[in-house]
Amino acid sequence: MFNLFKKQPPKSITIIGTEEQLTINGVPVTFPTNHAKLVELFGEPSRSSKTKLTKSTLLCWDAEGVYCNYASSSHIYSFSLIFSKKHQLELSPKNNFSGSININNKDILFDDFDGIKFDNYVLRKLIYKGEEQPYAIAFMVNLDVKKEIATDTYQLKPTNEELLEFSDFGFKLAVIQELMYIQEVLQPLFDVNEFANWYTKRKIDIDQEGYEPIAEVTQYFKDFPVPKRLAPLVTKIYQDGGNDIYLNLLPHGNGSEEYWDIKSCADAKHFPNLKKVTLCYAADTIIDELNHMGIESEWL
Template sequence: MINLFNKKAEPADIDYKEGAFYINGVAVSFPTSATVLYKALGKPSRSGKTRTTKTTIDCWDKLGIYADYANASHILYILLITNKHNGIQMQPKRFYNGEITVEGKPFAQQGKRSLSLGPHEIGQLVKDGKTLGYYIGWNVYYKEEVPADKYTIHPLEEEVIDFNDFGFKVSIIQELMYNKKLLQPAFDLYEFAEWYDKRKIDIEEEGYEPISEVTQYFKDLPIPKRLAREVTEIYQDGGNEIYLHLLRFGEGREDYWDIESTEDAKHFPNLKKAVLCYAKEHVIEELNEKGIKARWL
C-alpha cells in the first residue's frame, strides 16, 4: 500500500509583497473569498463540514493546504500542513512543500514564530514544541487609526426597524453587517475599545463577560427598514463575528443572545430559513409555524 503522507506535495510558493500574499501568482488579501482561493489553488480535492459548527472545510490534498470557514466570502486564513495535525478534521494526504517568503526573504529563516504584516500575519502552528505547519491570513490584532466619529450613532433620516427581541436583532446584524456588508461600519471590538473615550475598556480583563458599552452600542444601532428585504436567512453559530465582538472570550454556551420571541420576524418578508444555536426551545416551532424553515445547528 502506498503511504500518501510520505509523498511530497506539489509546491505552492507564497510570497508576501505589496500588502498581499501572492499564491501561484494570484494576489490574495485576507479576509478573502472561496472564489479567490480557488483561482490561486484550484478547486479543493475534498470538501466537507466540521462536526460541531457545521462550517465548511476545504482540503487541497496535493498541496498540503487546509481551510475552514463559516462564510465563503469572508475567509480569515488558510493552513499549510507540514506534519500530521490532530487538531484539524481533514488531514491533507500530502504535506505542504512550498516556500513562504516575505518580500523575497524566506519566513523560516527569520527566527520568529509569527510575523505581523499590517492587516496580515504569518505564523507557525506549534504543538509540544513540534512545528505542524504554518498559517497565513488576517491579523486579528491589526489596528488602523480610528476616525473620531466612526462609532458615533446618528439618527437616521429614514424609517428604522423597531426590534422587540435583542437576540433576534443580533442575528440580523450578523447577516446585514458581516455577511452581506450592507450595514456599515462593520463593528470591531478592539477598534471600538480604542475609539471609546469615556473610560478605558480593558478587553483582556473584561472580555470574559459582555462589556456593557458594546452591548449598548448594538442595542442602540438603528437598522433601516429598507434593508429588511435583504434578509433571506438567519444562521447562528458561536463563531459568527457578531458573537466574537459581543464576548471576546466566550465558550459558545452562553445564553445572553438567545432569541426569546419570534415577533420580529414580521419585519422580514423574505426570511425563509433559520439555523439556530442561541434561542429558547419554543422558537424553532414558532418560526416553522410562520413559514420559516427552522432547525437547530
C-alpha cells in the same frame, strides 16, 4: 479510457513577500483577510468544521496543504501552510504544502528562519511544546502595529431613513448576522478587536473581558440602526454558536450561552420574505410559533 474521477493535482502556489507587500500567485494579500479572498487564492476548501471549545471555523485545503482557523469570516487574521504531521490539530490537510515561498528575494526553507516580521504581515514557525521541528508556517497580521482607525468608524450617525423597530434583541442580532456578515449590506462590518482599539472612553481589554458580554459592545448593537428598506432581503435566519455576530459580542464564549435567546416572534412581521429559520438561541416555544406563522423552522 478517460477517468472522470481522476484525482486533481494541487493548485500551484507561489508566495512572494517584501516589506511592503505579500502576494500569492500575483494576487495581493492584506490582513485581516476574508473567506472570499482565501477562496480566490486557494480555491474552495476541501473541508470545514467547528472547533469543540470555541466553535470557531476551521477550513482545510487538502491538496494544497493550507488551513486556517477563524472566528469571523470577514476578519481572518492568519492562514498556515503545513509541512509535517507532528501536530495536534483537530483538522489538518492531508498533503503537505508543496508550493514556493520567496521573501525579499530569498527562497525561504522551513528550517532556516526564526521569524520574519513586517508592518503588514508576519511569518512564524508553529512548533508544539516538546517538539523540536516545526509543523507549519503561519502568515498572519502583525498585532504590534496599530492601524489608524477613523474616528467616526463606529459612530452611529443620525439618519432620515425609516428604521425597523425591534422588540426582541435576540431576533435583531440574528437579522444583523444575515445583513452585516452574510450579505454585507449593513456597514460598518463590526470587528470587536477594532472596536476596542477605536473606543476612547475607557480601555477595553478583550483578553480579560471577552468571557462575558462587554457592555459597550452590547449597547452598540442595541442602538445599531437597521433600515426598513433592507427587510425584504432577509429570506432566512441561521443561528449557530460560531456566527460572527456572537463571536464579536462574546469573543471567548463557548457557544452555549443564553444571552442572545429569542424570546418573541413579534419581529418576524417586519420580514415578509422570511421563509426558513434555524435556531440554537431561542425559547422553547419559538420554533412552534414560527412554524404556525408559516415560516419553516427547526432547531440546529
